[in-house]
Amino acid sequence: MTGSRKPLEADLVVGANIRKLRGEHGLTLQDLASQLGMSHQQLQKYETGSNRVSAGVLYVMARAFGLPVDALFEGIDETTGLDAPAKALKLARNKCHAIVERAASVTVLTSMAKVLRAMQDTD
Numbered sequence: 001m002t003g004s005r006k007p008l009e010a011d012l013v014v015g016a017n018i019r020k021l022r023g024e025h026g027l028t029l030q031d032l033a034s035q036l037g038m039s040h041q042q043l044q045k046y047e048t049g050s051n052r053v054s055a056g057v058l059y060v061m062a063r064a065f066g067l068p069v070d071a072l073f074e075g076i077d078e079t080t081g082l083d084a085p086a087k088a089l090k091l092a093r094n095k096c097h098a099i100v101e102r103a104a105s106v107t108v109l110t111s112m113a114k115v116l117r118a119m120q121d122t123d
Contacts (some may be wrong), residue, residue, distance in 0.1 A: 012049040014072050016056070019047040020063050035064055 011061070022032050029040040029047075036043065045051035045099075062069040103109045 007049045010073065010076055011052045013075050014053055015047045015049040017072050017074055018043075018053075018061060021067075022047075025065065032064070036060055098120050 006014040022029070025032075027035075029043050033040040038057075042051070046053050046057070058069050058072055063070055065071075100109065100112065103112060
């Protein structure tokens, strides 16, 4: 492993699990961030995998949800490293991000967000 602080695939899985748990507990970003003593922006970076979660923060988050720390790693396949939801998250970060970055206006971005929300609500 290199000295890079770039998020690993496991960081994406942990972030997705934190977001899922937050939703299951009916908490907003601000609610959970306040409970954890951090900004909602920092929590959002953890959830998206933009920032890696330290061991101390993993411990505090697991306790906030009443779970063992390893529960935050649920979904990591020991042989491939990622399960299907994590692969989808990685694809979203790599492919969709580039499309969003090329959006020419707020109107286009707003429309894209509406389409994505509509698609999400069909699950």
